[in-house]
Amino acid sequence: MKEEIPIRPFWYSDAWIFPKLITVITTMDKDGRVNAAPYSHIMQYDVMAKTPQMMMGFRQDSHTFKNIKATGEFVINCPSSEYLEDLMETARFYPEGVNELEHTRFTTIPSRYVKPPSIEQAPQIMECTVDRIVELDKSSGIVYADIKAIIMDEGLEKMSRAERIPAMNLPIGLGDQDRFEYFYARPSDIVSFGLKETPRGIQAESIDPTMQWDKDSMEGLMQIPPMVREMVMTQVETYAKGKGAEEVTMTHMSELMAEFGMDEALMARFGGPKKD
Numbered sequence: 183m184k185e186e187i188p189i190r191p192f193w194y195s196d197a198w199i200f201p202k203l204i205t206v207i208t209t210m211d212k213d214g215r216v217n218a219a220p221y222s223h224i225m226q227y228d229v230m231a232k233t234p235q236m237m238m239g240f241r242q243d244s245h246t247f248k249n250i251k252a253t254g255e256f257v258i259n260c261p262s263s264e265y266l267e268d269l270m271e272t273a274r275f276y277p278e279g280v281n282e283l284e285h286t287r288f289t290t291i292p293s294r295y296v297k298p299p300s301i302e303q304a305p306q307i308m309e310c311t312v313d314r315i316v317e318l319d320k321s322s323g324i325v326y327a328d329i330k331a332i333i334m335d336e337g338l339e340k341m342s343r344a345e346r347i348p349a350m351n352l353p354i355g356l357g358d359q360d361r362f363e364y365f366y367a368r369p370s371d372i373v374s375f376g377l378k379e380t381p382r383g384i385q386a387e388s389i390d391p392t393m394q395w396d397k398d399s400m401e402g403l404m405q406i407p408p409m410v411r412e413m414v415m416t417q418v419e420t421y422a423k424g425k426g427a428e429e430v431t432m433t434h435m436s437e438l439m440a441e442f443g444m445d446e447a448l449m450a451r452f453g454g455p456k457k458d
Contacts, residue, residue: 183395192361196359199356202222202223203352204260204352205222205261206218206260206272207238207246207256207257208256208259209245209249211443215244215279215300216281217245218272218283219245219246220273221238221240223238224239235326235329237325237327238258238325239322240322240324241322250312250315254311254312255297255298255309255311256296256327257299257301257309257310258307258348259301260305260307261353262351265286265287265288266366269284269353287303288302293307293309305338305350306333306350308329309329310329312326312327340411351369354367389403393430396432398431399430399434399435421434
């Protein structure tokens with residue numbers, strides 16, 4: 183038996199179980215004073231590598247939001263679960279101008295492209311600048327930001343995901359009780375599942391191009407995962423026809439990939455054959 187529950191203030195935290203990445207966002211005010219606070223209303227917005235963006239939500243009266251509006255810069259830090267107590271310390275409502283990090287074990291390092299500092303104990307860091315801000319009426323302030331840099335502890339990027347998840351040990355926010363007691367999970371029980379091929383994907387093993395493809399371009403197409411191969415084929419052929427070509431070449435594929443911010447390194451991620 184199910185029941186409808188009323189949608190009250192803080193429904194996203196009190197009622198709905200909404201597992202989210204917990205971050206500490208560092209900012210500076212116009213006088214150069216550092217501020218740090220935890221945030222989980224955060225997600226990717228533009229996923230393309232040429233124009234990567236994040237979207238965050240803040241209370242409009244928060245020090246973090248005010249600083250971002252004033253300076254246009256901030257850093258998203260992702261501390262490990264070992265620092266949950268320190269993360270919670272940054273959630274306390276200190277007076278404006280107080281550097282919350284001074285009350286924690288966190289230490290700072292210079293950021294590469296923005297003025298607010300980064301947190302040394304965060305295995306992954308994202309430096310951002312504001313693209314635009316939307317202030318919802320009597321609600322959140324939404325920040326759309328350009329990603330200027332992704333910084334990780336050395337060696338993490340080369341790990342497989344199965345190795346990287348426990349190595350980073352990032353806390354997962356599970357909401358709170360009455361805005362007082364906050365709940366978290368640690369990534370100690372990780373499972374993975376292989377994606378089975380769809381019937382449509384199996385059909386894509388045998389494709390039916392409408393244009394002639396040269397040898398290299400056809401080999402490149404066959405590196406594309408079967409479930410999206412037909413879609414990619416159609417896009418490349420449309421692009422080649424738009425160039426007045428009668429045959430698809432690897433140049434057409436490369437140019438189209440570049441428009442979407444894709445490169446050979448990304449293609450290699452699919453596990454297709456690699457050229458010597």
